[in-house]
Amino acid sequence: MRYLEAGKRHTVRFTLNGRAVEGDAEPRLLLSDFLRQTLGAFGTHVGCEHGSCGACTIQMDGKAVRSCLLYAVQVEGKALTTVENLATPDGLNELQAAMQKHHGLQCGFCTPGILMSLTQLREEEPNADEARIRDVLSGHICRCTGYDGIVKAALDVFGDVFGKN
Amino acid sequence: MKPAAFDYAQPDTLGEALALMAKKGEAARICAGGQSLAAMMNMRLATPEVLIDIAGLAELQTIDIANGAIEVGAGVTQAELLAWPKLAEFQPLLAQLLPWVGHYQTRARGTVCGSLAHSDPSSELPLALALLGGDVFVRSQRGHRIINAEDFQVGMMATALEADEMIVAARFPLARPATxxxxxxxxxxxxxxxxxxxxxxxxxxxxxxxxxxxxxxxxxxxxxxxxxxxxxxxxxxxxxxxxxxxxxxxxxxxxxxxxxxxxxxxxxxxxx
CATH class of the missing domain: 3.30.390.50 (CO dehydrogenase flavoprotein, C-terminal domain)
Structure with missing residues (x-):
């Protein structure tokens, strides 16, 4: 049994955006704080810290999850993807470019989480329709856009399996 | 909004988990997906001394049809049950209700049994268990017992579970013909x-x-x-x-x- 004592730091190793990373964490350290404060990966944002706002959403082993409801010690050996993984050497990826085109963001606080949810959804359901996209976006709070720009951006890139774009 | 300090335990078997619960009693809390518990710990509404993470226990990851019910193991997430191909056929109410449980992003971690153990008055899965007349299969080092839905949830976020007991499976009766x-x-x-x-x-x-x-x-x-x-x-x-x-x-x-x-x-x- 892996038993990690409170108040002591324990080494955690996992894959972040395809790169092996490691750092020390007390059991109570949230994954969101570990990403930002220990690893310096500031792309993931921290909002409500109780799983409601969605800003901290990342991908873990092929699922979109809240990094504020996970402890760093729980992701030992797992594969994590964050918003830093999306852009290509040529610039923004398709989804990011569509967000820019449709004004899917203003202040940008919620954007990393929304991009990760939509990225995961696109991998699972590339033909998701507007109703499904809005259903998935219900797990995020955006106080700037009214969501319509985000939905338009998503609709631009979903349903692309037959080469629409 | 940071949790109080706790020991983190990741048992290799259900037996190890139950032994640790027997030893720690009220000071320990089981964590499967943690989608309610971690939020409560962040708000310090829950301050366990030991968090026992059962998410990795393979023996709890099963969905079976047995004894006229769908048996959902304690490690099965809400998303996994929703994606189970036989769900709409064998218990359509669960297929109708699960999309309302939390969000896409929390169903990916949150478990069916964890929601029952948390027993929030507004949550859907305790309602499904009560409506369908299901039960939970509970284990401790002392043995096992089956608790009916009506006896299981005794109040707001309060269940009939003893401090050393954990739900190992929830059992939702199969839909009857012509319903x-x-x-x-x-x-x-x-x-x-x-x-x-x-x-x-x-x-x-x-x-x-x-x-x-x-x-x-x-x-x-x-x-x-x-x-x-x-x-x-x-x-x-x-x-x-x-x-x-x-x-x-x-x-x-x-x-x-x-x-x-x-x-x-x-x-x-x-x-x-």
Whole structure:
């Protein structure tokens, strides 16, 4: 049994955006704080810290999850993807470019989480329709856009399996 | 919004988990998906000394059909049950209700049994267990027992579990032939805590209605066809809801009457 004592730091190793990373964490350290404060990966944002706002959403082993409801010690050996993984050497990826085109963001606080949810959804359901996209976006709070720009951006890139774009 | 310090335990077997619970008692909490517990710990509404993470236990990852029920192991996430290909055939109410449980992003981690153990009055899965007359299979180092839905949830976020016991599986009875079901809820945002959630299962004789979000535990009533408005109104009043920051008791009664009527009609129309 892996038993990690409170108040002591324990080494955690996992894959972040395809790169092996490691750092020390007390059991109570949230994954969101570990990403930002220990690893310096500031792309993931921290909002409500109780799983409601969605800003901290990342991908873990092929699922979109809240990094504020996970402890760093729980992701030992797992594969994590964050918003830093999306852009290509040529610039923004398709989804990011569509967000820019449709004004899917203003202040940008919620954007990393929304991009990760939509990225995961696109991998699972590339033909998701507007109703499904809005259903998935219900797990995020955006106080700037009214969501319509985000939905338009998503609709631009979903349903692309037959080469629409 | 950071949790208090705790020891983190990741047992390799269910036996190890139960032994640790027997040793630590009230000081330990089981964590499967942690989608309610971690939030409560962040708010320090829960401050366990030891967190026992059972998410990695392979023996709890099963969905089976046995003893006339769908048996859902304690490691099975809400998303996994929703994606189970036989769900709509064997228990359509669960297929109708699971999309309302939390969000896409929390269903990916949150477990079915964890939601039952948490037993929030507004959550959908305790309502499903009560409405369908299911039970939970509970284990401790002392042995095992089966607790019926009506005996399991004893109050708001309170269950009949002893400090050394854990749910190892939840059992939802299979849908019977010539029945129909429906589910609907009202919340501030889809996936948020239900202000009122209503499920219904019916056959040619009548309909069983279940309501969450109003009282401390799910309310269930059996009604015969045709269901009169007066019967629905009596049921709405019998639940005894209170005013809170989300809605008044009066508004909740109105929702029970209106959504109740809608799901009853939906069941009636879907019956063969």
């Amino acid at each position: 129909a079901s429906a589910f609907e809820e009202v919340a501030q945002r889809h996936g948020d805590f239900a202000i009122v959630a209503v499920g219904a299962v019916g056959n040619k004789d009548g309909v069983r209605l279940g309501v969450g979000g109003v009282a401390d535990t799910p309310g269930v009533v059996d009604l015969t066809w045709p269901v009169a408005d007066a019967a629905l109104n009596d049921f709405a009043w019998s639940l005894g809801g209170a005013d809170d920051q989300h809605a008044t008791a009066r508004y909740r009664r109105e929702l029970v009457r209106r959504i109740g009527r809608r799901v009853i009609d939906e069941v009636h129309n879907a019956l063969p």
